Amino acid sequence: MVSAxxxxxxxxNAVICDLPQGIDVVPIHNGHRWGMLRCGMCDATEAxxxxxxxxxxxxxxxxxxxxxxxxxxxx
Amino acid sequence: MPVYEFxxxxxxxxxxxxxxxxFEAGLDDSSPGSEGGRGYVAVTxxxxxxxxxxVSAVRDAVxxxxxxxxxxxxxxxxxxxxxxxxGRTHESVRLLAAGRRGPGxxxxxxxSAKTSLYSWVEVSDWFAESLGVVVQPHDADAxxxxxxxxxxxxxxxxxxxxxxxxASA
Numbered sequence: 001m002v003s004a005x006x007x008x009x010x011x012x013n014a015v016i017c018d019l020p021q022g023i024d025v026v027p028i029h030n031g032h033r034w035g036m037l038r039c040g041m042c043d044a045t046e047a048x049x050x051x052x053x054x055x056x057x058x059x060x061x062x063x064x065x066x067x068x069x070x071x072x073x074x075x
Numbered sequence: 076m077p078v079y080e081f082x083x084x085x086x087x088x089x090x091x092x093x094x095x096x097x098f099e100a101g102l103d104d105s106s107p108g109s110e111g112g113r114g115y116v117a118v119t120x121x122x123x124x125x126x127x128x129x130v131s132a133v134r135d136a137v138x139x140x141x142x143x144x145x146x147x148x149x150x151x152x153x154x155x156x157x158x159x160x161x162g163r164t165h166e167s168v169r170l171l172a173a174g175r176r177g178p179g180x181x182x183x184x185x186x187s188a189k190t191s192l193y194s195w196v197e198v199s200d201w202f203a204e205s206l207g208v209v210v211q212p213h214d215a216d217a218x219x220x221x222x223x224x225x226x227x228x229x230x231x232x233x234x235x236x237x238x239x240x241x242a243s244a
Binding site: 042 | 095108117
């Protein structure tokens with residue numbers, strides 16, 4: 001049983017546990033999505049897979065989402 | 076095999092069911108999302124060539140019932156990608172980034188540990204200004220991505236047969 005707050009892949013967990021203000025994780029646990037990242041400023045979202053093909057690559061993608069939306073906040 | 080990264084922009088927003096269809100169509104190596112009411116798929120694909128990565132990712136999206144209408148490049152790159160684009164070893168670039176080799180002042184990374192990313196625009200400027208090296212091996216990839224994007228846009232306007240005929244004229 002996987003807890004609601006912790007992703008089973010460490011690389012992904014490292015990204016979602018260190019989110020800047022304004023970006024949060026919405027749990028889904030339905031189908032292939034474990035959850036999604038959501039930007040509180042513009043409402044953009046990106047899927048967090050439960051079982052991505054490559055966890056490191058997926059983590060890097062999620063980090064890109066975070067970086068893009070931190071830039072949005074800074075204007 | 077090299078790993079290629081680009082973003083496919085879709086003709087509409089994604090429904091809950093679309094995410095599962097994309098995953099099952101083979102885009103479990105990618106990250107779909109929604110921005111400004113439009114769906115996109117951030118692709119990270121292992122393939123022999125960029126062309127193969129683009130063609131297979133577009134086919135996967137079409138199989139999932141979605142239509143990619145444009146393709147965008149990625150500015151944020153890993154140290155490994157920087158090494159590839161500069162024709163240096165990973166270790167050489169790692170030492171430059173850490174300031175243990177070269178003049179220092181390498182652009183700061185975002186993220187930490189093995190998920191560190193660097194802006195390619197900043198890094199390529201740094202190579203030009205600090206080392207006097209113009210790094211452009213990325214150019215061919217940028218051209219191919221732009222061409223693919225134009226073709227997808229054309230396909231959204233007219234039937235695929237017309238695009239094929241125009242491309243072969």
